[in-house]
Amino acid sequence: MDELAALIAKAEDAVERMYERSGGAGAYSEAKDFFRDAIVLARKLERETDARRLEARLAEVKAVFRNQLG
Numbered sequence: 001m002d003e004l005a006a007l008i009a010k011a012e013d014a015v016e017r018m019y020e021r022s023g024g025a026g027a028y029s030e031a032k033d034f035f036r037d038a039i040v041l042a043r044k045l046e047r048e049t050d051a052r053r054l055e056a057r058l059a060e061v062k063a064v065f066r067n068q069l070g
Contacts, residue, residue, distance in 0.1 A: 004045065007038035008054070015061055028065045032058065 011034035
């Protein structure tokens with residue numbers, strides 16, 4: 001698995017934990033960090049389409065957390 005895919009997998013895992021009782025804000029913070037790292041890496045690799053997709057996913061995660069869990 002390449003580094004970008006690994007970061008995305010970690011971000012999505014944190015999102016899943018965000019929905020669990022034990023996850024919450026800590027998992028949300030981890031998800032944001034992993035998504036941001038993945039976005040930076042995608043740009044470094046000149047994968048702008050992936051960077052935009054990840055930015056949209058991060059925005060979605062933020063909205064869900066603020067509206068439903070925050």
